[in-house]
Amino acid sequence: EGLAAIEEAIFAGVPVNVTLLFSREQYLAAANAYMRGVERRVEAGRDPASIDISLQALGCASPGNHADVLKHWVEVLCIQYMKQKDKPFCYIDTHAGAGLYALFEGFAVKTGEAKQGIGRLWAQKKVPDVFRDYMATVRTFNEKTLKYYPGSPSIAAQLLREDDRLRLVEMHSSDLNHLEQNLGEDPRAKVISGDGFEQIRALLPPSARRG
Numbered sequence: 001e002g003l004a005a006i007e008e009a010i011f012a013g014v015p016v017n018v019t020l021l022f023s024r025e026q027y028l029a030a031a032n033a034y035m036r037g038v039e040r041r042v043e044a045g046r047d048p049a050s051i052d053i054s055l056q057a058l059g060c061a062s063p064g065n066h067a068d069v070l071k072h073w074v075e076v077l078c079i080q081y082m083k084q085k086d087k088p089f090c091y092i093d094t095h096a097g098a099g100l101y102a103l104f105e106g107f108a109v110k111t112g113e114a115k116q117g118i119g120r121l122w123a124q125k126k127v128p129d130v131f132r133d134y135m136a137t138v139r140t141f142n143e144k145t146l147k148y149y150p151g152s153p154s155i156a157a158q159l160l161r162e163d164d165r166l167r168l169v170e171m172h173s174s175d176l177n178h179l180e181q182n183l184g185e186d187p188r189a190k191v192i193s194g195d196g197f198e199q200i201r202a203l204l205p206p207s208a209r210r211g
Contacts, residue, residue, distance in 0.1 A: 010037025063101035064114030094196025
């Protein structure tokens with residue numbers, strides 16, 4: 001249904017923003033749906049150059065929005081739970097992204113969604129106790145002003161212990177370069193280029209045995 005909606009929207013002249021968390025095949029399928037819509041516009045005598053589609057990977061589409069807040073708050077809770085055992089564990093991210101995002105440039109400024117997400121919590125003088133550790137983690141990347149939003153890998157790196165490990169997979173070259181810059185020097189982390197759905201097979205089971 002989603003691919004058909006992309007095609008119909010493009011044909012109708014409606015710009016489309018597609019947020020994806022799938023394999024490269026799904027990216028290609030979305031792009032092909034766009035092309036079908038464009039071809040239909042040409043056949044109908046309509047202008048094909050005036051309609052845009054934006055394909056964004058989930059997590060970098062609009063950093064710091066309300067979905068990020070929920071996702072990363074839960075991430076913090078999960079890591080804290082895992083740390084209740086002394087034995088080390090391995091954090092695996094199949095779609096790691098860039099690791100850290102600037103909120104003052106690019107797509108983050110265009111959408112402004114961070115204002116209704118992390119921005120609302122940041123503006124609070126006192127946040128509910130359940131958000132305390134999450135907000136403390138976000139604050140480690142900022143001073144007085146909210147300028148940067150950490151992705152899942154950076155949040156994990158802040159919370160994991162010295163003997164825990166991170167395995168971070170990213171297939172997009174631009175995000176991969178940023179990820180290596182942000183976390184490549186962390187001795188606990190290994191940045192891996194590739195499709196997360198394929199790489200996960202080689203990463204499981206992790207070497208750490210927690211009993």
